[in-house]
Amino acid sequence: MIWPLDFILLIFVVICGIAAITVKDLLSAVILLGAYSFFMALLWGEMGAMDVAFTEASVGAGVSTVFFIAAVFKTTRRSKD
Numbered sequence: 001m002i003w004p005l006d007f008i009l010l011i012f013v014v015i016c017g018i019a020a021i022t023v024k025d026l027l028s029a030v031i032l033l034g035a036y037s038f039f040m041a042l043l044w045g046e047m048g049a050m051d052v053a054f055t056e057a058s059v060g061a062g063v064s065t066v067f068f069i070a071a072v073f074k075t076t077r078r079s080k081d
Contacts (some may be wrong), residue, residue, distance in 0.1 A: 002046070009043045026072045034065035 013036060020032035037060030045053035 005046060006043070009039055009046065012039045013043065026075070027069070030065060030068040030072055033068070034061050037061035037065070 016032050016036040016039060020029050020036060023029050023032065037056055041053045041057035041061060044050075044056055
């Protein structure tokens with residue numbers, strides 16, 4: 001394991017998670033959650049868990065992001081508060 005790479009990926013994961021919670025636009029939140037899943041897939045892959053990384057990339061960053069985007073386009077994008 002490469003410790004500086006692990007730390008950089010951890011920082012990106014934390015930033016994406018906090019930003020996805022605090023952003024008001026739903027489409028931006030979905031994109032940030034997709035980025036969160038992608039960085040988690042990179043982190044799993046770097047730790048050697050390739051089966052978990054592949055599942056996270058295909059389901060977390062792929063399919064669920066597409067479903068969330070389809071749901072956002074059927075609702076309003078901005079929150080009222």
